Amino acid sequence: MAAKRKTAYVCSDCGADHAKWQGQCSACGAWNTLSEFVVDSTPSRAGASVGGSRSGFAGSLATVQRLDQIELKETPRIGTGMVELDRVLGGGLVPGSAILIGGHPGAGKSTLLLQVLCRLAAEKSCLYITGEESPAQVAMRAERLQLPKDQLRLAAETDVERILDLARAEKPAILVIDSIQVMYLQGLQSAPGSVAQVRESAAALTRFAKQTGTVLLLVGHVTKDGTLAGPKVLEHMIDCSLMLEGSTDSRFRTLRGLKNRFGAVNELGVFAMTQEGLREVKNPSAIFLNRAEEVSSGSLVTVVWEGTRPLLVELQALVDQSHFGNPRRVCVGLEQNRLAMLLAVLHRHGGVQVGDQDVFANVVGGVRVMETGADLALLLSIVSSFRDRTLPRDMVVFGEVGLAGEIRPVPHGQERLTEAAKHGFTRAIVSASNRPRTPIEGMEVIAVRTLAEALEQQ
Helix, strand or coil: CCCCCEEEEEECCCCCEECCCCCECCCCCCECCEEEEEECCCCCHHHHHCCCCCCCCCCCCCCCCCHHHCCCCCCCCECCCCHHHHHHHCCCECCCCEEEEEECCCCCHHHHHHHHHHHHCCCCCEEEEECCCCHHHHHHHHHHCCCCCCCCEEEECCEHHHHHHHHHHHCCCEEEEECHHHCECCCCCCCCCCHHHHHHHHHHHHHHHHHHCCEEEEEECECCCCCECCCCHHHHHCCEEEEEECCCCCCEEEEEEEEECCCCCCCEEEEEEECCEEEECCCHHHHHCCCCCCCCCCEEEEEEEECCEEEEEEEEEEEEECCCCCCCEEEECCCHHHHHHHHHHHHHHHCCCCCCEEEEEEECCCCCCCCHHHHHHHHHHHHHHHHCCCCCCCEEECCEECCCCEEECCCCHHHHHHHHHHCCCCEEEEEHHHCCCCCCCCCEEEEECEHHHHHHCC
């Protein structure tokens, strides 16, 4: 008599299980995110071969210890040969870790991993599993990028159980799965890419990586709104989540760390797409500061803090008379809701009314600025465009603007000013609390406490 299959409904946003279908997830409140998930009562061959009913990731029986009894060891790292990638990873690949790399189609995910593995294959055993391309297509890409091909092991497979058999036979130090959305387990009835298949396939592969000390690199797709496809629980399973960003019309790509258990979060690496693949950009500030010879109004440079280093970017604003009843507020690389809030502060505490104007704000180079340290620079660039007054070319501005019109300090103010001075900036407007303790040679620092004081410096 066949065992009765159980059915559960899983939220694609948070991964919560429900006994029956309902319109709204009771855990996270999202609507229309529940998908049917068939729970097979018979253990699959993959589950039985990596520990049977013990599905824990540690690979050994749990023991209770006091915190002071745990031996502290330095986390070993495997260098990738790319400084920018190692920076985002926190120093390199950690054995036994699971890393998810997402990005839009054509961003360069497969190219980046192929470059890394072809170089590491000379020192470490590497296995590349391709589920979307044929081995010939991967070999043609390696030939086009002029990569060494004599050491890397390659297989085309989508069955997770067979992939685990191959991995046990090859015993790789680094295993790449391209991509997790096309992998499937035979014990599940749903199609590849569904919530159930993505979750269980990732769980089986991650369990194998933890038990064998293998570095697992998963390639993930993104949805049309830019988030990783599949259940949200996928990001909880893995140790590190990276996002490769960049439009197809730009040669630059940014690799951002969204989650990292072995390093800093929100670290940023910059690459350039060339005919030989992705090349590191050692000095990204110089790339994003490639300004025109004659700076027009509305252009200003700010210093943002990305992970563990400062980055100089150019902000541009355009204020124009609105021809419609509802003026537009458009942001590229900035948060639109924060722009609306800052415009209200500008009116209330700066005396500048742009309520009947269209306001456009842009970060040059395709960088996304999420921190509040760019508030003051954004407002000054808006006022510059509104008044059609050009700001000094050698001036840099950073600071958070509060709702009361005060200029709040930002972290790492000294390091930001030092980085700006290295690139030839001689004048800076910052919060009074970010005034440097020791003078910076060749730079005049203007400390302001309110938005009105900053507007007087224009």
